[in-house]
Amino acid sequence: MTFVAAYWWTAKPGFEAQFREAWKQGTKLIRKRYGSLGSRLHRDQRGRFIGIAEWPDRATWQRAYDARMAYDDEKVRSAFLDALDDWAEEPFLLMEVTDDVLVRSEKSFTP
Template structure:
């Protein structure tokens, strides 16, 4: 699995627009680009940090060349319009070494 971590910086007064568009863009990437999903976080200092999971680096790189639906492109433009693109950046590109992230409880051996 491959992870890409972002810091998104909304323009002043555009945070709500960013929060409206982000899930729609993320769903499009999941459905049409082959991602495994993404999570958006807000840290203690108010920064928006997201990480996206991909099956591998090649799938992530190929996603940039895939064409998307018109609706997805409109949502992507709404998100871009809400962001300070000069300050928004990729923080990390990482391969997963160990994965214990679960959505349900799991047994721990003592």
């Protein structure tokens, strides 16, 4: 059963594009190294970026989390951290997917 973990970050003013690019590259690295299914980045009404990451199951996410999953590419990690103003120390939501009717289109997918 698919598992979802949600995180939030606030980028420094003027660093939003850098944050988004580093997040995309970092998400690809996590997908490759830790086995995630990828993630979607959203922006809430307060300006926070919300990442909703999907995993094949909770056990796969837990192994990655216990391993202190991180962006292994130092350049990507530095760009990500340099852009941050504030963030959640822990995921703010951990959820099992019970029903899924989300339509995924090639248009919305950015590899």
